Structure formats: structure tokens, C-alpha cells
Amino acid sequence: MEFNNQISMLKMVLLMLIMMLGSQSEAQLNSDYYKESCPTLFYVVRRVVRRAVAREPRMGASLLRLFFHDCFVNGCDGSILLDDTPSFVGEKTAGPSNNSVRGFEVIDKIKSTVESLCPGIVSCADLLAIAARDSVLLLGGPGWSVKLGRRDSTTANFAAANSGVIPSPISTLSNLINRFKAQGLSTRDMVALSGAHTIGKAKCATFRNRIYNESNINPSFAMSRREKCPAANGSGDNKVADLDIRSPNMFDHSYYKQLLGNKGLLTSDQVLFNNGPTDSLVVTYSHSIRAFYRDFVGAMVKMGDISPLTGSNGQIRNNCRRPN
Ligand code: HEM
Ligand SMILES: *[C@@H]1O[C@H](CO)[C@@H](O)[C@H](O)[C@H]1NC(C)=O
Numbered sequence: 001m002e003f004n005n006q007i008s009m010l011k012m013v014l015l016m017l018i019m020m021l022g023s024q025s026e027a028q029l030n031s032d033y034y035k036e037s038c039p040t041l042f043y044v045v046r047r048v049v050r051r052a053v054a055r056e057p058r059m060g061a062s063l064l065r066l067f068f069h070d071c072f073v074n075g076c077d078g079s080i081l082l083d084d085t086p087s088f089v090g091e092k093t094a095g096p097s098n099n100s101v102r103g104f105e106v107i108d109k110i111k112s113t114v115e116s117l118c119p120g121i122v123s124c125a126d127l128l129a130i131a132a133r134d135s136v137l138l139l140g141g142p143g144w145s146v147k148l149g150r151r152d153s154t155t156a157n158f159a160a161a162n163s164g165v166i167p168s169p170i171s172t173l174s175n176l177i178n179r180f181k182a183q184g185l186s187t188r189d190m191v192a193l194s195g196a197h198t199i200g201k202a203k204c205a206t207f208r209n210r211i212y213n214e215s216n217i218n219p220s221f222a223m224s225r226r227e228k229c230p231a232a233n234g235s236g237d238n239k240v241a242d243l244d245i246r247s248p249n250m251f252d253h254s255y256y257k258q259l260l261g262n263k264g265l266l267t268s269d270q271v272l273f274n275n276g277p278t279d280s281l282v283v284t285y286s287h288s289i290r291a292f293y294r295d296f297v298g299a300m301v302k303m304g305d306i307s308p309l310t311g312s313n314g315q316i317r318n319n320c321r322r323p324n
């Protein structure tokens with residue numbers, strides 16, 4: 001009897017060992033990844049982001065969006081940061097990002113400062129993750145522990161960036177749900193992550209049809225946005241308007257309150273409300289900033305886990321704009 005117990009005990013210990021080894025060979029990001037190798041990392045990134053956001057609050061929004069566009073195209077591997085090279089076209093000029101994603105100079109500044117302290121240690125993909133977290137925090141939003149240990153891609157994928165993996169602003173609700181599902185993110189994650197539009201700006205070309213042609217829009221809101229966006233296709237395409245009309249530089253929950261009032265700027269914003277499956281979540285987040293923050297943080301961590309390069313895959317770029 002005693003002997004049998006010892007055998008099963010042994011089996012269990014062996015099983016646990018195998019499980020531990022197995023999960024180690026899988027991608028395991030963790031927040032202490034640079035604790036020994038670059039102890040001042042968080043301090044340095046925070047300082048550069050703080051300066052950039054103080055100079056221009058919108059930069060916080062732009063840095064957050066960079067991380068999203070990085071993660072949704074072949075995982076969080078810093079590929080969005082690569083310029084064109086003779087052997088590949090970068091992702092920056094793909095439809096959803098061309099003339100629209102910004103903040104590259106701030107990432108360059110973060111990278112060069114980090115390189116001077118801990119050369120060759122910290123990936124650009126991880127810098128994006130930390131900069132996104134710091135941006136949210138500096139604009140009054142929640143903080144969280146960022147998981148680290150991603151490595152950088154050696155190439156970019158222009159075709160993938162154009163393939164629709166990044167949802168369009170005229171998406172239907174089922175488009176949005178499916179796009180996020182394809183990345184392993186739930187409908188709840190999608191609704192919470194859309195709350196990122198509580199900061200930042202969008203170009204006229206992305207919301208023209210909504211403000212002139214849609215009926216589920218507050219009329220005086222539509223009128224006010226039309227001032228910033230002429231009706232004719234191609235005229236004033238690059239004029240920008242705040243995604244959150246109430247508090248464009250505050251990471252709060254007013255995005256969801258806007259949706260209740262039919263004041264979502266993008267079609268893909270307003271489809272989240274009065275449209276069935278996501279209505280109750282929008283109402284919940286509009287009432288409870290805590291519920292929004294909790295789910296947003298959880299979803300950001302999940303988004304940051306999308307297909308990272310680890311182990312001997314990829315590299316630590318010296319310059320975020322080009323492979324070594
Ligand atoms: C749900 C699907 C989404 C769609 C269809 C979408 C679409 C857009 C569009 C069209 C813009 C305006 C770009 C421009 O005109 O230059 C924008 C801006 C922005 N998006 Fe999204 N987005 C989505 C999800 C997300 C997510 C998940 C995040 C981050 C977690 C995010 C963060 C932002 C931010 C912060 C801005 C403002 C950027 C700035 O001012 O520079 N978006 N988005
Ligand atoms: C990106 O935008 C620029 C300027 O509007 C344009 O000239 C270029 O053709 C665009 N690139 C792509 C790949 O569409």
C-alpha cells in the first residue's frame with residue numbers, strides 16, 4: 001500500500017516536471033524578463049513617453065495604436081516599425097496604416113536611450129508594449145504589469161498588413177468579432193479594446209460616410225463633425241477629428257457614453273451599441289470605469305501575447321527601423 005503510494009507520488013512529480021519543461025519551450029513572456037539585464041528599462045521608457053505626451057497628448061494615442069497594428073499582423077514582433085528595404089516592403093504603408101500610424105520618432109528615441117544603457121538587450125517589440133502601457137497610464141488610465149521577452153522580426157509583411165487582419169472602420173459587428181476571434185481575442189476583449197478610441201484622432205476619410213450617410217447618428221454630433229470633414233470624396237480626407245468628443249486626451253470611459261448617445265465617430269465604433277450582442281457590455285462600461293479598466297487591461301495583456309518570437313527566433317534589433 002505504502003509502496004504503491006510512493007510510486008504514484010513519483011509519477012506525479014515526473015508528470016509535473018514534464019509539464020514545466022513543456023511550457024518552458026513554448027512562448028513564455030514574463031514581466032521580470034529584463035530585471036537583471038536592464039534594470040533601468042521601465043524608468044527610461046516612462047521618461048521618454050512622458051516627455052512626448054507632455055509635448056503632444058495625442059502621441060499617447062498614437063503609441064497605443066502602434067502596438068495594436070504590430071500585434072495584429074503576424075504577432076507582436078516589432079514588424080510595424082520596419083522601413084522598406086531592397087528585399088521587402090514595410091507594413092507602414094499598408095492601407096490601414098499609410099499616412100496614419102505615427103510615433104516612430106518616439107520609439108526611435110526610446111530605443112537609442114535604452115541601447116545606450118543596455119546595448120543589444122531589449123527588443124523593439126517589447127518597447128512597443130511598454131510604451132503602450134505607459135501612454136495609457138500617463139493619460140489617466142490604468143496601469144498593468146507588461147509581459148516581456150518578445151524578440152524582433154527580421155522582415156515585415158506588407159501583404160498581410162493589407163489582407164484585412166486589421167479591421168476596417170466600416171466593419172460590421174460580425175466582422176469585428178471575427179477579426180478579433182482570429183487573433184484569439186473574445187468579443188468581450190474586442191469591446192474593451194475598442195475603448196482605446198477614448199483617446200486620439202481619426203481622419204475625415206475614415207468617418208465621412210458615417211457622418212453624411214448613416215441614420216444611427218446624433219444629428220447635432222453629425223453636424224459638428226461635418227465642419228471638419230467635407231462631403232466630397234477626396235476633399236479634406238486628412239482633416240482630423242477627436243474620436244472621443246468629450247475628453248480626447250483622457251483615458252476614461254466616455255467612449256462608451258458616446259456610443260449610448262449615437263455619437264460614435266467611426267461606423268466600427270457605433271456598431272457596438274444598439275446592435276444586439278455587445279449592447280450590454282457597452283452599457284456596463286459606460287456605467288463602470290472599473291469594469292472597463294479591468295477588461296481593457298486583461299485584453300491588452302492578451303493582445304500582447306499574440307504569436308511572439310521567442311527563444312532563438314528573430315533577433316534583438318539594434319535599430320527598430322531595420323533588421324540587423
Ligand atoms: C475594433 C477595431 C478597430 C478599428 C476598425 C479601428 C480603426 C481606427 C481608425 C480608422 C482610426 C483612425 C486612423 C486615422 O484616421 O488616422 C483609429 C485610431 C486609433 N485607434 Fe483604432 N481601430 C480599432 C481598434 C483599436 C484597438 C484595439 C486599439 C488599441 C488597443 C486602437 C487604438 C486606436 C487609437 C489610440 C487611435 C488614435 C490614434 C492617433 O490619434 O494617432 N484601435 N482606429
Ligand atoms: C501611401 O500614401 C502616399 C501618400 O498619400 C501615397 O503616395 C502612396 O502611394 C501610399 N502607399 C501605398 C502603398 O498605398
Ligand SMILES: *[C@@H]1O[C@H](CO)[C@@H](O)[C@H](O)[C@H]1NC(C)=O
Pocket residue numbers: 208209212213231232233
Ligand atoms: C452616401 O451614399 C450615397 C449612396 O450610396 C453615395 O452616392 C454618396 O457618395 C455617399 N456620400 C458620402 C459622403 O459618402
Ligand SMILES: *[C@@H]1O[C@H](CO)[C@@H](O)[C@H](O)[C@H]1NC(C)=O
Pocket residue numbers: 209233
Ligand atoms: C464616395 O465614396 C463612397 C465610399 O467609397 C462611395 O460609396 C461613393 O459612391 C463615392 N461618391 C462619389 C461621388 O464618388
